[in-house]
Amino acid sequence: MFKSTLAGAAMFAAVSSIAMGALGCDTLQPGPTGVVMQVTDGDTVVLQSGLVVRLVGTQAPKLPLGRDNFETWPKAEAARAALEQLALNKPVRLAYGGQSIDRYQRALAQMFVTAGDDEIWVQQAMVAQGLARVYSFPDNRQCLDELYRAEGQARAAGLGIWADPYYSLRAAERPGEILARVGHYELVEGRVLVADEASGRVYLNFGRSWKDDFTAVIDASALKLFAEAKRDPLLLEGALVRIRGWVDDRDGPRIAVTHPEQIEVLATR
Incomplete structure (x- = not known):
């Protein structure tokens, strides 16, 4: 499916920035309006209508909210x-x-607060304060370029969560150290030693040591999205990258x- 070359990592990085720019907020579909009557946690609110809204694209620090042993x-x-x-x-x-x-019947939406003639984009504001991280899904990938920029600035300044x-x-x-974070959402940085394709992944x-060292795994359904975005993950061999996601333990941390x-992509060589 893919062909890997070290020089191609530069192309991957260039296409990455183009792809993320294309996933901006200019094509969002309008949703309902309302008044926020309750704030459940740092990324969930309830409107006056009773609609529960999950602020998609971000993950704020979590509260137990009735969950045992959380x-x-x-x-x-x-x-x-x-x-x-x-x-x-x-x-x-x-x-x-x-x-x-x-699946919980929550609206997955970008939210904008009306402030006179202006609007405050809530997700960007929370990320910029260092009180949320960028957290995306295969079926919800818009507005990420702006959010990544806000996160990078907050992290560089040591704001909010980035000081902890x-x-x-x-x-x-x-x-x-990564293995100690199994079950947690983490940001992992490093240089890709080998990028290889096997059994459709x-x-x-x-x-x-593939049984002990950190690995990122891209399965067949994800590879279709990479192909649509014209991003060949095999070109990442030798590149310095930051990968975010939930850590599990299968032949080492993954x-x-x-x-x-x-x-x-942080650097191509």
Whole structure:
């Protein structure tokens, strides 16, 4: 399916920026309007109509919200308070950029607070404060370029969650530390040692021992999205990348990559 060359990583990086730019907010579909009556946590609100809105494209620190044995993530209360200040009791409009309803019947929407003649894009505001991370899905990938820029600036400034080791960037060359984060959503940086295709999957290996070192795995359904975006993951061999996703443990720590925007190319050599 794909052909890998080291020089091609530069092309991957260039196409990545183009693809992310194409997934901006200019083609969102209009959704309902309303007033925010409740802020559940840093990425969920309830409108006056009773509609529960999940602020798609972001992940704020999580609260237990009635779940047994669930540990409150650092900065979770600060994130909820910040979202209350932004949106509680204020008129908002929703806009959709992909799947609009999840299995819990929550609206998956970008949310904009009306402020006189202006609007505040809530997701961008939360990410810019360092109180949410970029968190995308295969069926919801719009507006990510703007959110990545806001996240990068907040991280560089050490704002919010980025001042807490719980959310630190993980080094791919330290698989033991990543393994300790199984079940967590993590950002992992490192240089791809080998990019290889086998049994319909692409494996990005960050060490010589595939049973112990960190690996990113791209399955067949995700590869279709890479092909549509004209992004060949095999070209990432030798590139310095940042990969985000949920860590599991299958022959060492892994992240399953379900769509291209989970991979940021930081350098091609």
